[in-house]
Amino acid sequence: MAPTPRLNPGDTAPDFTLDDTDGKPVTLSDLRGQKVIVYAYPAAMTPGCTTQACDFRDSLQSLAAAGYTVLGISPDSPAKLAKFVAKEGLTFPLLSDPDKSMLQAWGAYGEKQSYGRTVTGVIRSTFVVDEEGRIEIAQYAVKASGHVARLRRELGV
Template identity: 60%
Template sequence: MSERLQPGDAAPDFSLPDADGNTVSLADRKGRKVIVYFYPAASTPGCTKQACDFTDNLELLATAGYDVIGVSPDKPEKLARFRDKENLKVTLVGDPSKETMEAYGAFGEKKLYGKTVTGVIRSTVIVGEDGAVRQAMYNVKATGHVAKLIKDLKI
């Protein structure tokens, strides 16, 4: 099981392809606050709801100084179909190797319908302007998570 991040930890850098195949890296966002959220799969009901919630609140989050990056194990082509079908504005990147997910503690054992399985752990990590973890949340719910996040961040 991968280690979960704690406030004060340095957020692991990553360089991953977005839906258009362009490289997105955390280092490029230095000086900005970043919400990095991890979800199991594009175009599934919970992940769609979560991505739509982030898109619906993207302007509010951006005004408060936050960039949002969604990470899944999907390839760019699938991310592009997901983005276009749902009219998503949030940056989506693919991590097929799951290395970034493991570095963030967002891949490992979890309970699914009462069984222990290995997979993506729905997680959200808030990274400060200095690249340090401000908050790390694991096993979050897809529905209502963005509203709770906005409340917790006092936006």
């Protein structure tokens, strides 16, 4: 597999329309004028992804107060995402990218290291998109635990 191109600060965020847990489409460009945190994660209801989602849930009030909207994206089906939302009491949209087209366009799908092996999959990544739709922060291969706290410090939230 060819290396996945990565986004950098200043790049235009590739637009996407993905279904949420209710099957309703969410389009990134519809959120212009807002600051958006987009995070990509491998699979709902796994330990690391649950830790990360719950950290965003627990930080949502302060992020929203600072003007940030949070979107989580994985290849999971809307039905699986709905179960994840219900089980963990998540209060922000989770979006489904089953064909991984958004994840690939954002450089969040490709070769990665997992337990010392090279595998192909979702690269846990976080992006901050500014009000004009440009990448402000692009972080790849982030750790599930502690990442949201570091991001909040970086954003001054």
